[in-house]
Amino acid sequence: MRVINSSEILQMEQRFRTTFINSISGFKSLQMVGSINSEGNTNLALFSSIFHVGANPPYLGMVVRPDGNEHETIQNIMFNNAYTLNNVISNRYKEAHQTSARYSAGDSEFAACGFTEEYIDGFAAPFVKESNVKIGLEFKEYLPFLLNKTKIVIGEIKHVLIDEDLIGKDGFVDLNRADSVSSSGLDAYYTTNPLTRLSYAKPGKQVEELNVYREHR
Amino acid sequence: MRVINSSEILQMEQRFRTTFINSISGFKSLQMVGSINSEGNTNLALFSSIFHVGANPPYLGMVVRPDGNEHETIQNIMFNNAYTLNNVISNRYKEAHQTSARYSAGDSEFAACGFTEEYIDGFAAPFVKESNVKIGLEFKEYLPFLLNKTKIVIGEIKHVLIDEDLIGKDGFVDLNRADSVSSSGLDAYYTTNPLTRLSYAKPGKQVEELNVYREHR
Numbered sequence: 001m002r003v004i005n006s007s008e009i010l011q012m013e014q015r016f017r018t019t020f021i022n023s024i025s026g027f028k029s030l031q032m033v034g035s036i037n038s039e040g041n042t043n044l045a046l047f048s049s050i051f052h053v054g055a056n057p058p059y060l061g062m063v064v065r066p067d068g069n070e071h072e073t074i075q076n077i078m079f080n081n082a083y084t085l086n087n088v089i090s091n092r093y094k095e096a097h098q099t100s101a102r103y104s105a106g107d108s109e110f111a112a113c114g115f116t117e118e119y120i121d122g123f124a125a126p127f128v129k130e131s132n133v134k135i136g137l138e139f140k141e142y143l144p145f146l147l148n149k150t151k152i153v154i155g156e157i158k159h160v161l162i163d164e165d166l167i168g169k170d171g172f173v174d175l176n177r178a179d180s181v182s183s184s185g186l187d188a189y190y191t192t193n194p195l196t197r198l199s200y201a202k203p204g205k206q207v208e209e210l211n212v213y214r215e216h217r
Numbered sequence: 218m219r220v221i222n223s224s225e226i227l228q229m230e231q232r233f234r235t236t237f238i239n240s241i242s243g244f245k246s247l248q249m250v251g252s253i254n255s256e257g258n259t260n261l262a263l264f265s266s267i268f269h270v271g272a273n274p275p276y277l278g279m280v281v282r283p284d285g286n287e288h289e290t291i292q293n294i295m296f297n298n299a300y301t302l303n304n305v306i307s308n309r310y311k312e313a314h315q316t317s318a319r320y321s322a323g324d325s326e327f328a329a330c331g332f333t334e335e336y337i338d339g340f341a342a343p344f345v346k347e348s349n350v351k352i353g354l355e356f357k358e359y360l361p362f363l364l365n366k367t368k369i370v371i372g373e374i375k376h377v378l379i380d381e382d383l384i385g386k387d388g389f390v391d392l393n394r395a396d397s398v399s400s401s402g403l404d405a406y407y408t409t410n411p412l413t414r415l416s417y418a419k420p421g422k423q424v425e426e427l428n429v430y431r432e433h434r
Binding site for chain 1: 218219220221222223226227229231232233234235236237238239240241242243244245246247248266267268269270271272273274275276277278280302304307310311314315316317318319320321324329337349350352357358360362363364365367369371373374375376377378379380381384385387388389390391392393397398399401402404405406407408409410411412413414415416417418419420422424427
């Protein structure tokens, strides 16, 4: 076990450090974010820091960096208050990665990367037809950090488009069965193997494997 | 493909909705957070919303809910500005889940759940001996949401304790090789299968599988 301290991290070659720090914090919540601008041009971008904020009302957050490639997505979200999260399924992960290329504003990543736009009534932002767990959100809050230019966008879940057989009896959405991909660092992708679901933990009580998960498969 | 709208989500039975919303947003960045209070009592708690904030300086964020089980961890972080993130390896995921039980303040989850405290000079918070990718952080920022009681804690990475053979030539930390576990929802755990690492995406250029990943394995 090696101890790498702060001064060693700061002395790392820049790209080495970026890769090291980006890959150390764990597997990531990967989503393609769909949005549309005032001229009707669509945008699809890969985000890997999506997190749960609340279940009632249902809120999700995501980390954004407004000075980079993510500027268009953020502008679009601000413009019409709507955006979508679309899971990456394993037979499409290379196309999903390709959406992170810097296309010019008029070129939609949907067409350029081989994804199909899908719309529902009364909701402006495009979903990804090829995904099987899709979330339509209404923009709620934009939160800046003091430390650097990173911001957080929070939205309220307004629509969920999902294959019904992915939802378990207790509401659990089976992302492994959906063939959803996770990521780490900036460029590594993974499928998953379920271990199990575990019972609510209590002091002095052995955790149990939940049957509800087995029933489901 | 079924469309579930906002009014249907709000009418779901409460536990069903909590499980549904918690499991829909993707695989999670699972970490055990180690901390210590003013009396020297240690705490170990499971957090699943860890995210990258910056590489230079190296910052990580995590989502916390101060009115729940996470109150002690937050108090400890505020008290001595130090905390640790420790990966969950697959042969310990049940013990890691058990740390989410509500132990009384004097009972350390380290002892109660079968984990061993590990310290390095000049850093107050305990690491988990059984983990193989561990991060020591200095508390930097506490950020409230306007929408609900959720907050974000941001820390700067000061120490990394890691098996050296998990770090690739380009700095990439191989969490799959580390046998790190991911999670979804509140109680589901997964191991991973690597697909591949992909080259930096450019418009009009086919993405390539990175050799650096193969060399590493």
